[in-house]
Amino acid sequence: MTTKPKFAMYWAASCGGCEIAVLNIHEKILDVDANFEVVFWPVAMDAKYKDVEAMEDGSILLTLFNGGIRNDENEHIAKLLRQKSKILVAFGSCANEGCIPGLANFTPIQEIVDTAFSTLTTENPDNIRPQTTYAMPEGEIHIPTLYPILKTLDQVVDVDYYMPGCPPESHQIAAVIDLVIQVLQGKAELPPKGAVIGVGLSTVCDDCKRTRNIKKIKQFGRIQLQHSDPELCLLEQGIPCNGPATRQGCGALCPAAGAQCIGCYGPAEGVIDYGARLVAAFASVVDSNNPDEIDQIMDGLVDPAGQFYRFNLAGSLLKGSLTAIRSISK
Amino acid sequence: MTEKIGVYVCHCGSNIAGVVTVAEVSQWAGEELASEGVVISRDYKFMCSSLGQELIQKDIQEMGLTRVVVAACSPHLHEATFRTACKNAGLNPYLCELVSIREQDSWVHTDKEAATQKAKAIISGGVARVAHHESLEPLRVPIHPDTLVVGGGIAGIQAALEIADAGFHVYLVEKEPSIGGHMAQFDKTFPTLDCSACILTPKMVQVGSHPNITLLTWSEVTKVDGYVGSFAVTINKKARYVNTDTCTGCGICWEKCPKKVRDEVFEVGLGNRKAVYTPFPQAVPKYPVIDAPNCTYFIKGTCKACEKFCPTGAINFEQKDEEITIPVGNIILATGYDLFDAKRIPQYGYGRLENVFTSLEFERLSNAAGPTGGNIVLRDGKTVPKAVAIVHCVGSRDQNYNPYCSSICCMQSLKFAHLVHERTGAEVYNFYIDIRTPSKGYEEFYNRLLEEGTNFVRGKVAEISSVARVPEEQGKLVIQVEDTLIGKQRRIPVDMVILSTGIQARHDAKEVAKMFGISCSADNWYIERHPKLDPIATMTDGIYIAGCVQGPKDIPASVAQGAAAAARVLGKIQQKEISLEPVRATVNQEQCSGCRICNDLCPFNAILFHEETMVSEVNPALCQGCGTCVAGCPAGAISGTGFSNDQILSQINGLLLLRITDQEYA
Numbered sequence: 001m002t003t004k005p006k007f008a009m010y011w012a013a014s015c016g017g018c019e020i021a022v023l024n025i026h027e028k029i030l031d032v033d034a035n036f037e038v039v040f041w042p043v044a045m046d047a048k049y050k051d052v053e054a055m056e057d058g059s060i061l062l063t064l065f066n067g068g069i070r071n072d073e074n075e076h077i078a079k080l081l082r083q084k085s086k087i088l089v090a091f092g093s094c095a096n097e098g099c100i101p102g103l104a105n106f107t108p109i110q111e112i113v114d115t116a117f118s119t120l121t122t123e124n125p126d127n128i129r130p131q132t133t134y135a136m137p138e139g140e141i142h143i144p145t146l147y148p149i150l151k152t153l154d155q156v157v158d159v160d161y162y163m164p165g166c167p168p169e170s171h172q173i174a175a176v177i178d179l180v181i182q183v184l185q186g187k188a189e190l191p192p193k194g195a196v197i198g199v200g201l202s203t204v205c206d207d208c209k210r211t212r213n214i215k216k217i218k219q220f221g222r223i224q225l226q227h228s229d230p231e232l233c234l235l236e237q238g239i240p241c242n243g244p245a246t247r248q249g250c251g252a253l254c255p256a257a258g259a260q261c262i263g264c265y266g267p268a269e270g271v272i273d274y275g276a277r278l279v280a281a282f283a284s285v286v287d288s289n290n291p292d293e294i295d296q297i298m299d300g301l302v303d304p305a306g307q308f309y310r311f312n313l314a315g316s317l318l319k320g321s322l323t324a325i326r327s328i329s330k
Numbered sequence: 331m332t333e334k335i336g337v338y339v340c341h342c343g344s345n346i347a348g349v350v351t352v353a354e355v356s357q358w359a360g361e362e363l364a365s366e367g368v369v370i371s372r373d374y375k376f377m378c379s380s381l382g383q384e385l386i387q388k389d390i391q392e393m394g395l396t397r398v399v400v401a402a403c404s405p406h407l408h409e410a411t412f413r414t415a416c417k418n419a420g421l422n423p424y425l426c427e428l429v430s431i432r433e434q435d436s437w438v439h440t441d442k443e444a445a446t447q448k449a450k451a452i453i454s455g456g457v458a459r460v461a462h463h464e465s466l467e468p469l470r471v472p473i474h475p476d477t478l479v480v481g482g483g484i485a486g487i488q489a490a491l492e493i494a495d496a497g498f499h500v501y502l503v504e505k506e507p508s509i510g511g512h513m514a515q516f517d518k519t520f521p522t523l524d525c526s527a528c529i530l531t532p533k534m535v536q537v538g539s540h541p542n543i544t545l546l547t548w549s550e551v552t553k554v555d556g557y558v559g560s561f562a563v564t565i566n567k568k569a570r571y572v573n574t575d576t577c578t579g580c581g582i583c584w585e586k587c588p589k590k591v592r593d594e595v596f597e598v599g600l601g602n603r604k605a606v607y608t609p610f611p612q613a614v615p616k617y618p619v620i621d622a623p624n625c626t627y628f629i630k631g632t633c634k635a636c637e638k639f640c641p642t643g644a645i646n647f648e649q650k651d652e653e654i655t656i657p658v659g660n661i662i663l664a665t666g667y668d669l670f671d672a673k674r675i676p677q678y679g680y681g682r683l684e685n686v687f688t689s690l691e692f693e694r695l696s697n698a699a700g701p702t703g704g705n706i707v708l709r710d711g712k713t714v715p716k717a718v719a720i721v722h723c724v725g726s727r728d729q730n731y732n733p734y735c736s737s738i739c740c741m742q743s744l745k746f747a748h749l750v751h752e753r754t755g756a757e758v759y760n761f762y763i764d765i766r767t768p769s770k771g772y773e774e775f776y777n778r779l780l781e782e783g784t785n786f787v788r789g790k791v792a793e794i795s796s797v798a799r800v801p802e803e804q805g806k807l808v809i810q811v812e813d814t815l816i817g818k819q820r821r822i823p824v825d826m827v828i829l830s831t832g833i834q835a836r837h838d839a840k841e842v843a844k845m846f847g848i849s850c851s852a853d854n855w856y857i858e859r860h861p862k863l864d865p866i867a868t869m870t871d872g873i874y875i876a877g878c879v880q881g882p883k884d885i886p887a888s889v890a891q892g893a894a895a896a897a898r899v900l901g902k903i904q905q906k907e908i909s910l911e912p913v914r915a916t917v918n919q920e921q922c923s924g925c926r927i928c929n930d931l932c933p934f935n936a937i938l939f940h941e942e943t944m945v946s947e948v949n950p951a952l953c954q955g956c957g958t959c960v961a962g963c964p965a966g967a968i969s970g971t972g973f974s975n976d977q978i979l980s981q982i983n984g985l986l987l988l989r990i991t992d993q994e995y996a
Contacts, residue, residue: 245964
């Protein structure tokens with residue numbers, strides 16, 4: 001049998017984009033196959049949880065774990081894969097900081113379920129809600145229990161490396177896989193535990209080609225509502241670009257394409273609360289000393305939660321709203 | 331835990347011990363915080379006393395403490411004391427943390443049990459924080475011996491003379507053509523009634539001829555770079571169109587100049603001057619300036635009367651503004667005040683009713699060198715008033731305008747009353763809210779006025795009107811007021827009204843403050859380092875304030891502040907070099923993306939942007955460690971010494987007693 005090191009990839013509360021990003025490394029995927037034995041990857045191959053449970057502890061060399069921890073199944077597999085893996089990587093924004101699923105942390109769990117099962121387009125005449133256990137003639141069956149809020153991977157298990165991005169850029173994934181292969185061949189060393197990998201040291205602005213001046217903002221406005229100068233820093237034009245606070249790694253794709261950075265690569269090194277940082281930064285360059293005018297300028301940011309915490313809420317200092325954190329799922 | 335931390339809890343007499351059970355707190359810290367590295371915890375009556383300090387020093391030496399937490403008063407008061415104590419015992423002073431259980435605890439609470447719990451939390455935060463402290467060394471910078479004084483009023487004059495007399499060079503910058511300031515406009519000074527010019531002009535002359543003073547009038551500071559000890563100040567010397575090397579100040583030019591201009595500055599619109607002028611006869615320097623926007627030659631291209639008649643050929647129409655940059659070690663700001671604009675109170679009629687005057691207009695009116703030669707007359711220039719009203723607190727002590735007391739108006743109003751009475755024999759009415767005469771000789775002056783027969787009406791004037799209701803009011807100004815002492819509405823007809831207008835910060839105070847990197851209060855007065863113990867220093871090292879720029883005050887107080895600021899500057903010059911707090915912000919060059927959000931944030935202009943490398947940098951000598959840029963940096967690329975994430979978060983965790991109660995939020 002093969003003696004190749006073992007590789008696993010798992011999705012918890014996520015969209016599947018991270019898996020696509022891995023496949024998007026094109027022919028590099030053959031290197032993965034050549035160097036690793038893929039033992040567990042639900043999106044790509046058939047496997048059962050019990051197969052993983054049967055593995056020896058630490059027998060998987062590398063696990064890329066994407067998705068946040070939204071229910072007890074997510075947590076169970078996170079703990080299982082932690083136990084079975086030598087290197088556990090929080091892969092992609094959801095596992096790192098909660099991402100879009102983490103935005104639900106503003107809402108009590110019961111409200112989320114009610115909304116999901118009573119929308120205008122939901123056919124649910126008996127107003128049924130999902131039950132976590134149900135007695136069938138063959139015996140009791142279970143579905144996973146939702147948690148009050150979504151947690152990030154490292155709020156549940158010990159994580160070796162962090163690879164942010166929604167999804168991580170394919171060239172960064174390829175580079176990380178190359179590195180691991182080189183480590184296997186004894187040609188390179190692993191970064192220190194806890195490191196953020198597949199990223200740059202600075203922020204998105206470092207890669208952005210737009211001209212930058214001293215910033216003074218008189219008005220914030222949504223990008224679709226105004227004509228923007230293609231050469232000038234978007235933030236200077238009042239378009240709330242998250243680039244200054246967002247970790248370098250994507251190559252400033254969005255600003256290059258004329259759209260503002262929305263922050264998918266998460267906080268820069270040393271930043272504890274991405275949203276708070278960004279609020280402070282934006283507020284710092286508002287060009288007014290008149291409280292009414294300041295209010296008016298800040299009203300241009302129509303969706304502060306989405307602007308400042310789109311990717312980062314579950315991983316922020318707040319983690320969510322108190323009503324959500326204290327809510328109980330039934 | 332590798333650190334050995336000592337905790338010292340102060341009773342501060344009963345200041346702390348009266349509310350906080352100090353012994354319990356100390357014992358608790360010794361036991362519960364042992365896991366955090368606390369090896370000794372003591373309490374003492376007065377930690378700041380030499381015996382208290384010796385306790386700490388002995389423990390450092392005998393127990394080998396590596397960190398010290400003192401729980402006492404605010405760091406503003408005794409941080410330096412305890413840092414020095416640590417330093418003397420061989421411990422780096424920055425490994426000592428002073429946490430406040432007085433200002434932040436015992437003084438603001440009455441519940442003893444809760445206050446005691448809070449003291450524990452505060453100490454726990456300090457202990458958690460101090461473990462992350464690093465040894466720091468103060469920065470040492472040399473002091474340039476020259477000084478810049480901005481503003482040539484009495485405060486600036488005093489400061490400049492003190493420093494120059496001590497043998498050091500001073501640049502005195504004044505934006506008007508002459509020094510003298512507001513004091514030069516006054517006739518008499520209260521309460522002694524000595525002639526303002528007689529006591530001021532000798533000082534002005536001294537400034538003009540002092541070998542250690544470079545006088546730069548008709549000049550303005552445009553840029554301030556650098557930091558304490560080595561500022562580089564850029565000054566715009568406006569074109570005078572007069573060559574000061576050859577001008578003798580003979581006055582033929584302004585005698586011959588055909589263009590009359592209403593003098594809105596020195597004569598506050600009451601008199602005229604010429605297009606080439608000195609503001610007043612005793613002006614220093616004696617050289618005139620040409621007011622180009624009003625000069626016939628500059629408007630029409632012909633005239634040149636001044637040039638033709640000038641015996642020394644000193645007129646030069648080709649002169650241009652000149653920018654100079656000077657190096658100085660310290661700066662004194664004495665830029666003075668503006669008068670409250672009486673037009674803002676429409677019911678008092680200033681600007682609408684001819685014979686309503688402001689205080690400064692009255693000063694010129696009563697001045698022997700003024701437009702009427704000191705005759706107190708109505709605006710027609712000849713009629714002597716038979717009844718005069720003086721309204722106190724105009725624009726001051728009023729929630730609609732300036733909430734503060736302008737401090738000089740009561741005394742100036744009494745002075746006006748005396749002068750009117752003395753020179754015209756008119757009936758004088760003073761309308762006041764309260765009479766405030768707190769300084770030396772002031773109350774005596776008030777008593778003198780009472781004896782002179784001045785009428786005092788206690789009440790805030792509601793309206794000044796020219797509309798008569800009864801025949802006696804015909805052609806008069808009528809003061810409508812509630813006399814609060816008799817509880818009645820009164821209408822008092824007078825010929826002349828003097829509004830004792832308050833004083834307020836210069837209209838450009840905010841911009842000037844920003845240029846010099848200091849801060850303003852809500853009323854735009856410059857903020858002193860400490861309201862009681864350091865009224866003339868600012869939070870920016872090397873920048874001092876004197877006179878009304880700091881808040882309303884009279885001449886003696888302005889002079890005292892000018893001298894005090896000079897003494898502070900001289901002290902600095904004598905030290906030759908100074909140490910700066912090493913609490914500074916630094917930019918991690920690799921992490922900085924050059925987004926430029928921080929570039930305009932620094933109140934001390936310490937941030938520099940490098941275009942070539944696209945990174946920002948903080949000048950450590952300019953930085954005052956305020957932390958604005960640290961908070962503003964979206965990339966977390968700027969860190970503040972002594973305020974790292976580790977230090978702040980540990981302190982918060984400590985405060986919340988998280989590690990001790992093992993509670994975790996969410």
